[in-house]
Amino acid sequence: MRMYRGREGQWAFLLHRLSGLAILAYLLLHVFSIGSFIFGEEFYMVIHERYDLWPFRVGLIFVTAGVVYHAFNGLRIIIMDFTGFGVAYQRQMWYGVLLISAAAFVYAAWTLYPRIMGGY
């Protein structure tokens, strides 16, 4: 990756790629498990009751943070591509993206905490 060699840009690129592939894997499973309602209520609920277990709910916190990272880093890429000042501020913007992602993680965890503990 010639343009992204070293420092923050390289990590931004790597995290964008990893989060993108992880979101895609989640999406393929998500479409299948939600779409399984066409096989009837029983089939749908067999899959869906698993998702009430706490490890899956913890997973949703990471999915949320991953999507927020990918979305805002994508916005950073668009700004770099289409404005004159974007590349000059790419490092500062990346720290902003990390901050927003961390905030999304904390917010999702805060919302999910009683559901993880109480199981509802």
Added chain:
Amino acid sequence: MIRARTFTDARAQSHTNAELNWWIFMRISGLILMFLVLGHIYMTFIQVSESDATYDAVVNKLANPAWKFYDWLILSLSLLHGANGARYSIEDYVRSRPNRAWVKGVFYTVVALVFAFGTVGLFSI
């Protein structure tokens, strides 16, 4: 695959029109998906619990054509965006030509099947 910093670079680097169009598509679909997906996550996961997403809740929600369209827009845009992103990764990391051909073949088949399944699901009720 295009590795460019600016739109001008991208246009200069793209060998084909298709490659440049995918580059543009990633930016436009990404911008639209940002609103659609973050909205979807907020409405169906932050606002309500997993245990609220019962069979009846899903069927009731999809009875509304506006939600059908919203979900189908996410489905089609995100699968195209995700498939093209994964193609960039495959082209970067699967170096041998024959391996790349079958990895892509299997991957595109899975994506097409999931898209067909999701579309049938959305519009079958």
